[in-house]
Amino acid sequence: MIVDMSQTNSDFAGVQQPEQDIAVSVRGVSKNYGAVEALKDMSLEFPRGQLTSLLGPSGCGKTTLLKIIGGLLKPDSGEIVVNGKPVVGPGPNRAFVFQDFALLPWANVLRNVAFGLELRGVAKSEREDKAAKYIKDVGLAGFEQAYPHELSGGMRQRVGLARALSVDSKVLLLDEPFSAVDEQTRRKFQEDLLSLVANENKTFIFVTHSIEEAVYVSDQIAILLPRPSRVSEIIRPSSFRLKGAENIRRDPEYLDIVDEIWASLRNYVE
Structure with missing residues (x-):
């Protein structure tokens, strides 16, 4: 469905979502x-x-x-x-996945993915368990100890995505x-x-x-x-x-x- 918004940007005529269904x-x-x-x-x-x-x-x-x-x-x-x-x-x-990966070059994949949880003070065993789950989910199982310079561009982007998912932000x-x-x-x-x-x-x-x-x-x-x-x-x-x-x-x-x-x-x- 395509809705012309040129005249309705302020009130969303015809496409208003129920209030409880709007995240942002x-x-x-x-x-x-x-x-x-x-x-x-x-x-x-x-x-x-x-x-x-x-x-x-x-x-x-x-x-x-x-x-x-x-x-x-x-x-x-x-x-x-x-x-x-x-x-x-x-x-x-809210969590960001950036175009330029934004990885820590001195940290391995496991620590990069767990870094957001580390900043929040999550215990090491818990954050590494969660990071390992999302490393697997994005197809990088087996690369936990690799460093960014050892990965292809696509693999580095997967690390960034796993990091964003691991902090469990809703957006x-x-x-x-x-x-x-x-x-x-x-x-x-x-x-x-x-x-x-x-x-x-x-x-x-x-x-x-x-x-x-x-x-x-x-x-x-x-x-x-x-x-x-x-x-x-x-x-x-x-x-x-x-x-x-x-x-x-x-x-x-x-x-x-x-x-x-x-x-x-x-x-x-x-």
């Missing part, structure tokens, strides 16, 4: 960098337990919005509400996490991400430049237009989501949505 609410958020308006009166809601992609051309404010949700940037106006509580800074209810913020890996690895990551969304009961907010990737992994896609950024469309793929990861890219609805998104964005690509 962006309410009238604006952000300026000097004379540049990055975000202006943006409102957007993220359903609990689902993956929402932020998609749009370069410079449209995707990463700025993600950092504001994460508490790494303060908005000039408006507010972010996560599970009913306003965001005033970083917090344990995961993913800033183009697959952009630095090759196409084959990226496709495998996308399949793994669908499995994590289905099994982890977390809310995923996913920044990407790839139309095909957004349509493949998302329950909801928010199309952002160039600054001052605004939501032009909310897209909720329907029928092909239930057909299995291996069938999505051949589904007519998938192909139609990819084409429709490109048609709406092509005039904004320089």
